[in-house]
Amino acid sequence: MTSLNAAASPVLPLVYERSAGYWETVGRRFLRDKVAVGAALVVLLLMVLAVFGPWLAPMDPYQSAMLKRLKPIGFEGHPLGTDELGRDMLTRLMVGAKLSLFMGITPVVCAFFIGSLIGITAGYTGGWVNSVMMRTIDVFYAFPSVLLAIALSGALGAGITNSLISLTIVFIPPLARVAESVTTQIRERDFVEAARASGASAFTIVRVHVLGNVLGPIFVYATSLIAVSMILASGLSFLGLGVKPPEPEWGLMLNTLRTAIYTQPWIAALPGAMIFMTSIAFNLLADGLRSAMEIKQ
Amino acid sequence: MTMANDEVGGSSQPMLSVRGLVKHFPLKKDLLGRGAGVVRAVDGVSFDVFKGETLGVVGESGCGKSTTARLLMQLINHDQGELVFDGQTVGSKSLPLKDYRRQAQMVFQDSYASLNPRLTMEDSIAFAPMVHGLPEREAIERARDLLERVGLAPQRFAERYPHELSGGQRQRVNIARALALQSRLIILDEAVSALDKSVEAQVLNLLLDLKEAFGLTYIFISHDLNVVRYMSDRVMVMYLGQVVEVGDSEILFKHAAHPYTQALLSSIPTLDPDRRTETPPLAGDPPNPINPPSGCRFHTRCAHAQAICSEKMPVLAPAQHGQQVACWMHVAGAAHTGAPSGQGAVKPLEVAA
Amino acid sequence: MKTETSTPAFVDIRQLHVTFTGGKKPVQAVSGVDLRVQRGEVVALIGESGSGKSVTLRTLLRLHAEKKTQITGQIRVGDHDVLKLSSDQLNRFRGRVASMIFQEPLLALDPVYSLGQQIIETISRHEKVSEDEAKQRALALFERVRIPSPERRLQAYPHEMSGGMRQRAMIALALACRPQLLLADEPTTALDATVQIQILLLLRELQKEMGLSVIFVTHDIGAAVEVADRIAVMYAGRIVEEGPARTLIREPRHPYTRALLQSRADGALAKGQRLETIAGAPPDLTNLPQGCAFASRCKLAVPECSATRPEVTWLAEGHSVRCLLAQPHSQSNFQQVA
Numbered sequence: 001m002t003s004l005n006a007a008a009s010p011v012l013p014l015v016y017e018r019s020a021g022y023w024e025t026v027g028r029r030f031l032r033d034k035v036a037v038g039a040a041l042v043v044l045l046l047m048v049l050a051v052f053g054p055w056l057a058p059m060d061p062y063q064s065a066m067l068k069r070l071k072p073i074g075f076e077g078h079p080l081g082t083d084e085l086g087r088d089m090l091t092r093l094m095v096g097a098k099l100s101l102f103m104g105i106t107p108v109v110c111a112f113f114i115g116s117l118i119g120i121t122a123g124y125t126g127g128w129v130n131s132v133m134m135r136t137i138d139v140f141y142a143f144p145s146v147l148l149a150i151a152l153s154g155a156l157g158a159g160i161t162n163s164l165i166s167l168t169i170v171f172i173p174p175l176a177r178v179a180e181s182v183t184t185q186i187r188e189r190d191f192v193e194a195a196r197a198s199g200a201s202a203f204t205i206v207r208v209h210v211l212g213n214v215l216g217p218i219f220v221y222a223t224s225l226i227a228v229s230m231i232l233a234s235g236l237s238f239l240g241l242g243v244k245p246p247e248p249e250w251g252l253m254l255n256t257l258r259t260a261i262y263t264q265p266w267i268a269a270l271p272g273a274m275i276f277m278t279s280i281a282f283n284l285l286a287d288g289l290r291s292a293m294e295i296k297q
Numbered sequence: 298m299t300m301a302n303d304e305v306g307g308s309s310q311p312m313l314s315v316r317g318l319v320k321h322f323p324l325k326k327d328l329l330g331r332g333a334g335v336v337r338a339v340d341g342v343s344f345d346v347f348k349g350e351t352l353g354v355v356g357e358s359g360c361g362k363s364t365t366a367r368l369l370m371q372l373i374n375h376d377q378g379e380l381v382f383d384g385q386t387v388g389s390k391s392l393p394l395k396d397y398r399r400q401a402q403m404v405f406q407d408s409y410a411s412l413n414p415r416l417t418m419e420d421s422i423a424f425a426p427m428v429h430g431l432p433e434r435e436a437i438e439r440a441r442d443l444l445e446r447v448g449l450a451p452q453r454f455a456e457r458y459p460h461e462l463s464g465g466q467r468q469r470v471n472i473a474r475a476l477a478l479q480s481r482l483i484i485l486d487e488a489v490s491a492l493d494k495s496v497e498a499q500v501l502n503l504l505l506d507l508k509e510a511f512g513l514t515y516i517f518i519s520h521d522l523n524v525v526r527y528m529s530d531r532v533m534v535m536y537l538g539q540v541v542e543v544g545d546s547e548i549l550f551k552h553a554a555h556p557y558t559q560a561l562l563s564s565i566p567t568l569d570p571d572r573r574t575e576t577p578p579l580a581g582d583p584p585n586p587i588n589p590p591s592g593c594r595f596h597t598r599c600a601h602a603q604a605i606c607s608e609k610m611p612v613l614a615p616a617q618h619g620q621q622v623a624c625w626m627h628v629a630g631a632a633h634t635g636a637p638s639g640q641g642a643v644k645p646l647e648v649a650a
Numbered sequence: 651m652k653t654e655t656s657t658p659a660f661v662d663i664r665q666l667h668v669t670f671t672g673g674k675k676p677v678q679a680v681s682g683v684d685l686r687v688q689r690g691e692v693v694a695l696i697g698e699s700g701s702g703k704s705v706t707l708r709t710l711l712r713l714h715a716e717k718k719t720q721i722t723g724q725i726r727v728g729d730h731d732v733l734k735l736s737s738d739q740l741n742r743f744r745g746r747v748a749s750m751i752f753q754e755p756l757l758a759l760d761p762v763y764s765l766g767q768q769i770i771e772t773i774s775r776h777e778k779v780s781e782d783e784a785k786q787r788a789l790a791l792f793e794r795v796r797i798p799s800p801e802r803r804l805q806a807y808p809h810e811m812s813g814g815m816r817q818r819a820m821i822a823l824a825l826a827c828r829p830q831l832l833l834a835d836e837p838t839t840a841l842d843a844t845v846q847i848q849i850l851l852l853l854r855e856l857q858k859e860m861g862l863s864v865i866f867v868t869h870d871i872g873a874a875v876e877v878a879d880r881i882a883v884m885y886a887g888r889i890v891e892e893g894p895a896r897t898l899i900r901e902p903r904h905p906y907t908r909a910l911l912q913s914r915a916d917g918a919l920a921k922g923q924r925l926e927t928i929a930g931a932p933p934d935l936t937n938l939p940q941g942c943a944f945a946s947r948c949k950l951a952v953p954e955c956s957a958t959r960p961e962v963t964w965l966a967e968g969h970s971v972r973c974l975l976a977q978p979h980s981q982s983n984f985q986q987v988a
Contacts, residue, residue: 018456022415190411191421194471197370198425198478199398208424212415357842358813463931493698494869498913498925505924520843527915527925564843566850566872568916570895573876577848581798582812 029292036288042281049097057091061248070264081267083253084260085246089267093274096248099160100275103242103249104230106164111171112222118172119179120214124187124206134180141173149232153241163242167232171225178221182214216293223286227279234275250274306384311345312482312514313369313401318342318378320364324587337586338364340538342378343613346482351508351515353529353546355522355561357583360535362518366486369516370403382482399429402475406487408467412459418444419455422474429478436477443473446510447503465496469503476511484516489524501528522565526550534558537594538586540613544620554622556599593625605632659686660863661710661831666723668705668714668887675936676720679705681887683723684962689830692857692864694878694895696871696910700932702887703867707833710865711744727831746776748831749824753839755816759808765792765819766804769826776827791822795852814845818852825856832857834866838873850876871911875899880968883907886933886943893969903971905948942974950975 020028030036049056065086073081080089122133140148152166186192187210195205234251236242243249245256253271260268319342321335339361346352356362367373369380371387371394382400385392405411412421422440427433441451447469459467468488475483485504489497501524508515519525525532526546533543534555542555553559560578567573579598584590590597596606605625616622626635668680680702687693695703708714710725710732725732730743752758760768769788773779779787785804792800795818808816817837824832834853838846854877857864868874874881875895882892883904891904902908912926919925930947933939939946945955952974960972 016451016456017453019458019461022458190405190407191413193367193372194403194405194411194474195413195424197372197398197403198428199395200424200428204428208416209413213413357844494910495698495913495928498915498927501915502924502927505922522843524915527919527921530921561843564847566847566870566876568872568875568899570875570899574847574851577844577851579844580848582814582845583842585812 026289026292030288033288033291035284036292039281039284039288042277043285046097046101046278046281049094050101051098053094053096053098057094059088059091061087061091061095062246063087070260070267072264073266080270081264083267084256089270092248092253093250093270096250096253096271096274099243099247099249100230100234100251101278103160103163103167103233103237104226104278107167107171107233108222108225108229110164110168111175111225112218114168115172115175116179116215116218119176119181119218120183120206120210122176123180123183123214124202124210126184126187130180134177137173137176140169141177145170145228145232146235149236150239150241153236158241158244160243163233163236167229167236170232171229174225175218175222179214179218182217183210186210186213217290220286220290220293223289224283226286227282230275230278230282234271308348310348310384311381312348312383313346313516314379314381315345315369316343316379316381318365318368318380319376320361320368320373321376334587337538337589339368339375340586340589342535342538342540344533344540344543346514346516347531348481348514349512350530351517351528353525353532354516354518354535355520355525355532356535357520357561359537359583359586361538361586362535363486365535366403366484366516366518369484370401371397395429399478400480401482401484402478402480403484403486404468404471404475404488406490408464408471408491409459411471412467414459417456417458418449418462418470419451421470422477425474425477439477440473443476444470446476446507447473448499449473463496464492465500468492468500472500472503472507476507479511481512482514482516484518486518487520488517490519490521497524504528522550522562534561537584537589539594540623541595542616542620542622542624543613544616544618544622548618548620552618552620554616554618554620554627555595555624556601556626557595593623601626601633601635603633657688660689660691660728661685661687661865662724662726663706663710664724664726666706666709666725667721668702668709669720670714670718671720672715672718673936677935678938679887679935680709681938683884683887683889685882685889685892687831687863687865689863690857690861691880692854692866692878694866694868694874694881695884696868696874696881697884698869698932700886700935701884703884704835705887706884707750707835707865707867710831710833711748711750712740713750742776745772745824745829746827747829748833749827749829750833750835751817751820751824751837753836755813755820756808758820759816759823761808764805764807765811765823769804769823772823772826787826788822791826792819794825794856795819795822797822813841814848817841817845817849821849821852821856825860828860830861830863832862832864834864836868837866839868839870846873847876853877871899871914883910886938887935888943888972890944890973891971893966897966897969903965903969903976904944904973905950906944942972 068082068086069084071078071082073079075081078088078090080093083089083092118133118137122130149166149170152169153163156162156166192205192209195209233242234254237249237251238255243252245252250271257268257271318339320339321337324334324336342361342365354362368375380387382392382397387397388394419437419440422443423433423436426436426439431439441455444451444454449466449469454462454466462470489500492500504515507513517525517528529546531544532546532549534541534557536557542549542553542558549558550562553562563578581598590607592607592610596602599606611623611625611628613621613623614628616627625631625633627637629637663683663685666680666683670677670679683702683706685693695706697703709721710727712732721733727748730747732743735743766785766788769791770781770784773784773787788804789800792804797803797815797818803811803815811819838849841849850873853864856862866874866877878895880893881895881898882889883906884890885906891898891902891907898907899911902911909926909928913928915925928947933943939956941956941958942960945951948955955974960974962970962972963976964970965976
């Protein structure tokens with residue numbers, strides 16, 4: 001039988017052959033996907049805008065000028081025109097990124113943690129515990145998300161914090177379901193059985209074997225929810241339940257520019273375009289991540 | 298904390314004693330309450346595994362061998378029955394479950410699904426020792442040592458991931474993992490079935506080497522009768538959740554007593570082009586354990602079935618050449634024309650070697 | 651000594667090369683396969699994973715994705731030049747001239763149609779018959795493959811049947827349009843022992859009755875011996891030995907064939923005696939060695955083996971081998987090349 005070690009040297013080399021870890025491989029695959037990388041760059045740009053918007057913006061987002069209301073795109077001094085109160089659109093869009101993205105991402109992040117906790121616990125425990133938890137979740141899941149968001153916001157009252165809470169509650173059920181589903185699948189796998197056979201406690205098994213395999217897919221799903229969250233948040237602001245004027249937020253801007261559709265349709269469409277672009281970018285990012293993580297055997 | 302597993306009973310004490318093991322799985326009822334039933338996966342199984350032997354377990358779909366393996370590992374709980382390991386009841390104060398788990402381990406069929414895709418080989422192997430209290434550094438040392446023992450150079454394989462190894466290499470890792478707790482009993486559930494023949498041969502040789510080196514006891518479950526014959530000292534044949542025959546493997550293969558065993562052995566494809574099989578020994582598919590036939594479960598397909606076979610279930614009793622068989626034809630004085638004291642006793646067929 | 655049979659074969663595969671170009675590096679799955687199958691003959695292709703046996707079979711029906719597969723060579727089945735068939739011609743070829751049965755019927759059968767419907771659909775597509783006649787034929791087929799209560803079973807769905815019955819149903823479906831060539835891709839590998847032998851015997855029976863040519867792919871030598879007239883052993887995309895079943899089993903000449911036969915566990919071995927194993931691992935199909943693909947694992951290899959690919963050596967009537975050390979008319983292979 002041929003020896004697996006180098007025949008010559010009697011002393012075995014101490015260097016161990018390492019291979020790319022899972023996330024390294026995922027990263028490389030992701031970087032090869034041009035569309036995904038493009039989407040990631042757009043998202044990055046938006047994040048930069050969100051953080052540095054107020055400093056990068058050319059003018060004051062709150063400065064109104066009644067004489068310069070609803071000027072078109074390309075107007076002198078206002079590359080993207082002005083809104084119904086004469087404020088610079090470009091500035092408002094840039095500064096608005098911060099709030100819009102905040103309203104979009106925060107609920108999903110919170111729901112990710114809470115939903116994963118619920119879903120993984122239910123998925124791993126199984127039995128009646130699972131049934132009780134998941135059927136409770138299903139009650140919320142049965143409501144269309146928009147209606148649920150509005151109902152909760154209405155009940156809690158308007159304002160940013162309350163809309164964040166209501167949106168978080170809206171997103172917990174879908175994330176919990178995905179978490180439960182993935183966990184149940186992993187739990188059936190032989191390596192989890194083998195871990196049980198070795199006498200490990202449920203907590204250890206979840207920590208070592210389950211988490212690493214389920215958090216990835218749940219995370220990808222969560223990323224695709226960010227776009228939905230942004231749209232819902234904008235919707236809430238549009239209805240007056242979220243952000244209040246004069247704060248720049250894209251959804252709110254859509255509301256206040258409503259009547260301008262007849263006179264300056266391009267201006268009225270701008271906040272919508274930003275929401276649209278952000279949604280697409282996050283969706284493509286999520287898609288790219290999912291593809292990169294599907295490393296076939 | 299010592300990791301060595303001490304001998305408790307003597308050498309005559311069976312390593313594992315199984316008595317009356319039963320496991321039924323309930324079927325879901327529909328809204329009207331119809332369709333309720335149970336899958337009698339394991340229905341009264343009793344056997345011993347002696348120290349240092351390899352007990353082969355054979356049977357077709359629905360016979361309950363995989364469920365039995367999982368019951369032995371306590372991955373699922375039995376409904377009835379008793380498991381006694383080296384004289385101590387499993388799950389009792391003298392042998393809590395966690396201690397039992399150190400003594401008995403299992404190797405599964407699917408080598409890829411048995412390994413966590415996110416862990417390196419050494420981490421996978423070191424997991425169980427660490428669970429039982431071994432410090433990480435020592436656990437990794439043990440993992441590397443075991444990799445060496447199973448023929449995988451640690452320098453090349455310790456920090457690899459499952460998808461980078463071939464099926465045979467992964468199965469070696471699974472075997473190393475099963476040995477990580479210095480267990481004495483290893484259950485091999487179709488451990489080589491998914492491997493190519495040439496790889497299978499290598500792994501079988503490895504299993505024999507390890508058995509000698511560590512003084513292991515094996516329960517070897519397989520559908521490949523030739524491999525079972527080669528590996529096992531004794532063989533147990535299961536049908537529809539019960540043991541129908543058990544005995545020394547050579548005796549079983551040459552002088553099978555139970556009609557089902559005879560049919561099973563005759564089904565092995567011949568390697569002689571001049572003596573091809575002409576008629577299949579059994580017709581139809583192995584039945585479903587949901588509504589097993591009354592009495593002897595094999596009577597519906599047995600060429601020698603008579604009235605008593607559908608009325609009363611036979612239990613394991615000694616047969617002509619020393620094996621135990623559950624068949625009325627081998628019970629002295631039974632109401633079967635083939636029984637020893639009846640007329641025209643039917644001898645067990647001599648199966649071609 | 652005849653080196654080839656003089657009558658034209660029904661299936662004639664010449665110099666078949668199949669390369670998959672989908673991944674990072676091209677995979678040479680099949681590197682120069684020549685195979686002839688006569689009418690009414692059963693040929694078994696034996697090999698392990700990566701040997702190219704399934705790929706060869708699937709190429710006969712052109713089942714691989716056109717864009718990611720490069721095929722060169724010639725495949726003739728009867729009067730059809732398979733590699734040059736147009737899409738329409740290919741659809742008429744499949745099922746009518748040649749059809750295939752697979753290892754896992756649950757994957758090969760459509761789960762939303764009953765078996766009867768699937769058979770009737772196949773018949774109707776290839777032949778102009780009334781629905782009644784198609785039904786009659788489906789019933790007759792089910793009876794032929796020995797499915798009990800055939801009228802009832804025709805209305806059953808694949809998941810409602812047991813494994814053995816599903817396999818019989820798949821055979822019925824494959825034979826619905828009376829093809830002349832049956833391709834079997836490991837049809838009994840997933841079956842229990844008592845069911846496997848039933849299916850193997852059924853195939854033998856049907857083949858004799860219908861005069862089918864069969865190419866039977868398996869990794870189980872025993873199954874091959876039960877059905878095949880001739881056996882071809884494949885390794886790394888090439889046929890390394892080919893001959894009548896009797897000859898191949900009794901007098902294997904290629905070192906790989908011998909090693910394969912010797913590494914089987916059977917009753918002749920003493921307890922505890924170690925099995926003969928083949929050292930090493932199969933070659934990387936993206937990087938095939940220049941010479942004989944088995945050289946690195948072969949106990950008898952000489953330096954020439956790694957340098958040149960061995961040509962076919964005819965040892966006897968119908969028995970050929972690809973090995974530099976094989977000499978016709980000699981008792982053993984062990985004459986070293988000077």
